[in-house]
Amino acid sequence: MHYTNIPYxxxxxxxxADPYIWGFMGVVAAVLCFNSVVILVVLRTQFxxxxxxxxxxxxxxxxxxxxxxxxxxVVMVYTLGITWMIGFFNDLSVAAQxxxxxxxxxxxxxxxxxxxxxxxxxxxxxxxxxxxxIPTREIIxxxxxx
Numbered sequence: 001m002h003y004t005n006i007p008y009x010x011x012x013x014x015x016x017a018d019p020y021i022w023g024f025m026g027v028v029a030a031v032l033c034f035n036s037v038v039i040l041v042v043l044r045t046q047f048x049x050x051x052x053x054x055x056x057x058x059x060x061x062x063x064x065x066x067x068x069x070x071x072x073x074v075v076m077v078y079t080l081g082i083t084w085m086i087g088f089f090n091d092l093s094v095a096a097q098x099x100x101x102x103x104x105x106x107x108x109x110x111x112x113x114x115x116x117x118x119x120x121x122x123x124x125x126x127x128x129x130x131x132x133x134i135p136t137r138e139i140i141x142x143x144x145x146x
Contacts, residue, residue, distance in 0.1 A: 027086070028088055029088065032084060035080035038080060039073070039077065039082065046072060047069050047072075064084065074110065075114055075115060078111055080113070083100065083103040083107065084100075086099055086100040086103065087100045
């Protein structure tokens with residue numbers, strides 16, 4: 001039932017149709033462009049420094065640097081909604097639509113795994129808290145031999 005007898009839509013027009021769709025898609029495109037620039041700037045400032053007109057990776061071990069770059073990139077891609085780029089170009093194929101849905105559905109699980117489950121500081125804090133809640137008893141064994 002409608003609040004009034006006048007329907008709130010028209011059968012002959014839709015705001016998701018051709019001239020009106022850019023009221024939505026334009027905003028999405030602007031946000032995606034801004035968020036892409038944010039990711040590039042953060043990655044550049046986080047993992048690279050300028051040294052005599054060339055970009056040199058910091059002095060960490062290469063696999064460690066690559067793991068950090070991958071982790072930060074994945075977290076930022078999901079947090080800033082870059083997976084919506086696939087949805088923005090949704091006319092590509094049915095496979096792209098499935099990839100879009102799967103990436104957006106898995107965002108919560110991926111962020112949980114990367115930011116909470118694998119966080120060493122959080123694991124240490126939890127183990128310290130559980131040690132305080134459940135005190136460990138030291139068993140002292142003494143010998144009665146004389």
